[in-house]
């Protein structure tokens with residue numbers, strides 16, 4: 001595993017982050033796709049293989065069920081509990097944890113948002129579930145139009161001063177909001193976010209010239225989510241691949257967003273390119289991010305140990321800037 005400075009924070013983190021969105025509680029055909037024991041095994045295996053960075057969220061994974069279009073809170077916080085249980089007993093200095101706040105975690109009017117009341121309540125609950133004294137990276141999971149960013153930033157700064165979090169970051173914000181947050185540095189003593197978390201992969205490059213670029217220009221690290229376009233870039237949906245229990249089976253919006261006719265030709269070429277480099281598709285897609293810029297940290301969302309092991313080897317794949325360019329050109333920019 002390779003380790004790099006997490007942007008300006010200076011904290012050394014593994015080049016890959018383990019995500020927990022789909023780990024513990026997605027139910028497929030009435031069965032838990034990855035149960036608690038398997039999740040703990042996955043987290044510990046990642047740790048043993050050198051991953052020292054784990055991403056979770058207070059809402060994972062119980063709020064909005066896209067299958068039934070209903071809201072249930074049954075599994076809110078389950079991922080945090082499992083991360084806490086898996087890492088309990090490990091030296092706290094040896095890993096970093098990111099978790100998130102903002103999404104709806106309960107039925108009360110203030111059980112959501114980036115306002116001070118909810119953030120206070122949420123961090124206390126997250127720490128309890130994680131069984132930790134502090135969170136390394138605390139993320140505002142999305143924009144909250146009702147909460148002024150000065151209040152949100154100030155609240156995050158207070159949590160930093162109290163030692164409950166080390167740094168805060170923003171996820172799923174518009175570039176306009178991101179710049180507003182960054183401009184807070186001109187209004188001392190408000191400290192702006194120290195990193196971002198956004199979606200970026202060879203197929204979905206909407207944020208390339210906005211959030212990703214702004215983060216890089218400001219020496220902020222970018223935690224990259226869905227680096228494999230939820231499995232599409234790993235070749236999960238080629239006819240010859242084993243395709244049982246895949247995300248596509250239970251996510252109604254999946255095909256429309258990630259897998260469409262225009263991608264199919266590019267994916268064929270991508271597969272050939274991976275063969276010629278003697279890597280797998282997932283390794284090549286992750287290597288495109290890792291070799292692309294020094295501030296990108298893919299969050300891998302493996303649901304099986306074999307996927308985790310395969311993806312970790314992407315850190316051994318080096319790509320020249322020419323090869324990065326060829327891969328970038330291979331996909332239509334969206």
Ligand SMILES: NC(=O)c1ccc[n+]([C@@H]2O[C@H](COP(=O)([O-])OP(=O)(O)OC[C@H]3O[C@@H](n4cnc5c(N)ncnc54)[C@H](OP(=O)(O)O)[C@@H]3O)[C@@H](O)[C@H]2O)c1
Nearest residue numbers: 019020021225226227228229230231234246247301303307
């Ligand atoms: N901030 C946010 O709003 C936000 C949003 C989304 C995600 N995230 C974070 O980012 C993490 C990663 O997101 P993601 O799960 O969408 O990432 P992803 O890496 O794009 O997709 C992961 C899926 O790809 C498939 N896959 C992975 N490795 C594979 C391999 N070697 N071979 C074949 N298939 C493979 C698996 O699909 P199957 O399960 O179908 O096999 C797996 O579930 C999440 O866990 C979460 O921590 C954050």
